[in-house]
Amino acid sequence: MKELELKYGCNPNQKPSKIFMEDGSELPITVLNGKPGYINFLDAFNGWQLVKELKKATGLAAATSFKHVSPAGAAVGLPLSDVEKKIYWVEDMDIEFTPIANAYARARGADRMSSFGDFISLSDVCDEATALLIKREVSDGVIAPGYTDKALEILKAKKNGNYNVIQIDEEYVPAEIERKQVYGITFEQGRNELKIDNDFLGNIVTENKEIPDSAKIDLIISLITLKYTQSNSVCYAYKGQAIGIGAGQQSRIHCTRLAGSKADNWFLRQSPQVLGLEFVDNIRRADRDNAIDLYIGEDYMDVLADGAWEKIFKVKPAVFTKEEKRAWLDQMTDVALGSDAFFPFGDNIERAHKSGVKYVAQPGGSIRDDNVIDTCNKYGMAMCFTGIRLFHH
Helix, strand or coil: CCEEEECCCCCCCCCCEEEECCCCCCCCEEEEECCCCHHHHHHHHHHHHHHHHHHHHHCCCEEEEEECCEEEEEEECCCCCHHHHHHCCCCCCCCCCCHHHHHHHHHHHCCHHHHCCEEEEECCCECHHHHHHHHCCCEEEEEECCECHHHHHHHHCHHHHCCEEEEECCCCCCCCEEEEEECCEEEEEECCCCCCCHHHHCCECCCCCCCCHHHHHHHHHHHHHHHCCCCCEEEEEECCEEEEEEECCCCHHHHHHHHHHHHHHHHHCCCHHHHCCCECCCCCHHHHHHHHHHHCCCCCHHHHCCCCHHHCECCCCCCCCHHHHHHHHCCCCCEEEEECCCCCCCHHHHHHHHCCEEEEEECCCCCCHHHHHHHHHHCCCEEEECCCCCCCC
16 A cells, blocks of 8 residues: 545645655555544654654563654553552453553553543554553554454454554664655655664763663653654653653743653552542543542642532542642652753752652753752752753654
8 A cells, every 4th residue: 555545634624635655665554443544643653663662772562652743651561560550540450461561551541631532552562451451441543563363353343443453564664864844845854763772871960870770761761752752842751651741842841840740640649548539430431530630639629529529439538738749749759851952940950859850861061051960969860961852843
């Protein structure tokens, strides 16, 4: 298949629309089910690059959950703890949690609000366990290098038979030069083939020079995630997954705050106050996610007011106070933070510290690098300068 006609482009009024190979060769994908759209393919191809690179860099199965051409979550297939299974809503599943299933559970679970209606990318063949995880989520589609027969059967039955399932040729190598048009004008550039691995983290500029192997994996996850995230962008990572991604912000500190608040929410969901919430029977998964998001945020009365809480909880929860939340968040340590461009001020580090960041990777090159380094030293952080910007547009 050399080209595939699409229903429309980014919006229904943008017709005609198609994907094709400019050199006339065969497309490296096969649509096994559904009718993926323009944005679906943008998410699929960006996500596939991300997980392919994560797998190559770490040797671990990788998955990402994309929304609007940026990842909502990305992870490698480390085993899930009992608490993680609970906060990702998979503790009730009687399945073998394979590495690729673990990776997707983590990627989807990091920011469930943003992942609602996601497009999934998997580095490995989609197996039955992963398909069963996908089956119960609201999702637009998945791309992977292959599918087991049972997995494909499960996925083809999703969304009344309309779920988008794409298989990509994992041996496909894109051209070295890429092009796109804006306002009828063609832009051309070399593909960003930058290899991100442990060697990328060698220039440690802080007093603390110790970055353990587990933190290096987290930094690599954050940087590869940023490589395919709309800039400006910042990513917090912890124990094999991105836990907070701030994308597309004009100000670096806004990226850091946005990603930090998402990382905080991820950790707050593990608190006794949230784990102890008693939801009414048959509450929908999306409603449960929304209720938790409100409960741990500043608008908690939206779910605790009389007449509201009864529709969500069996027992009215106590207010999760600001002081209680801060005390819980203060237990979060050893978080990794990546930035796609340099931090211009130490305020980014101050905000990162509030979310337990101990390891930082950023390009460096600001005229205020000394201030950023001093701020890291104040908190005993280890920071490396990569020397390479990772803008993605």
